[in-house]
Amino acid sequence: MRLVNAIVAAWPAGRPLEYVHAPFAAAERPPSTDPRWYAPLRRLRLPDGTRFVAGVAHEDQPLDVQRRLVRRIDELVGARVGVSTSCGLGRRTPEAAERALARIRDLTCDA
Known part of the structure; x- marks a missing residue:
């Protein structure tokens, strides 16, 4: 979260910072389930109105x-976070990309 906080600190005055995306998975590797991995989120400092987008959605x-991970991230950030994949979908097969998009839907719709 040092990098995110540094970006926030250096963001130009008068320019809105709409969201910050943080990848938590590594391409084909799903995100960690170790709660300690997410503990640094406690130190996240975002300006009012800036959304945090957790790159945690993984189709495998x-x-x-994944729902538990998103709830944990919500708790640490102190707000409901946005959810995405760790990076774009260009490296996935069309089938995997569809599953990843479905996963984002499933994680962002109340269950």
């Missing part, structure tokens, strides 16, 4: 595990 990790 169980949905219930």
Whole structure:
């Protein structure tokens, strides 16, 4: 979160910072399930109105595990976060990309 906080600190005055995206997965590797991995989010300092987008959605990790991760990130950030994949979909097959988009939908719709 040092990098995010540094970006926020250096952001030009008068320019809105609408969101910050943080990847938590590495391409084909799903995000960690270790709660300690996410602990630095406690130190996140975002300006009012700036959304945090967690790049946690991964099509090859169980949905219930991912829901718990998103809830944990929400708690640490202190707000409901946006959800995305760790990076774009260009390196995925069309089928994997569709599953990733479905996962984002499943994580962002109230269950």
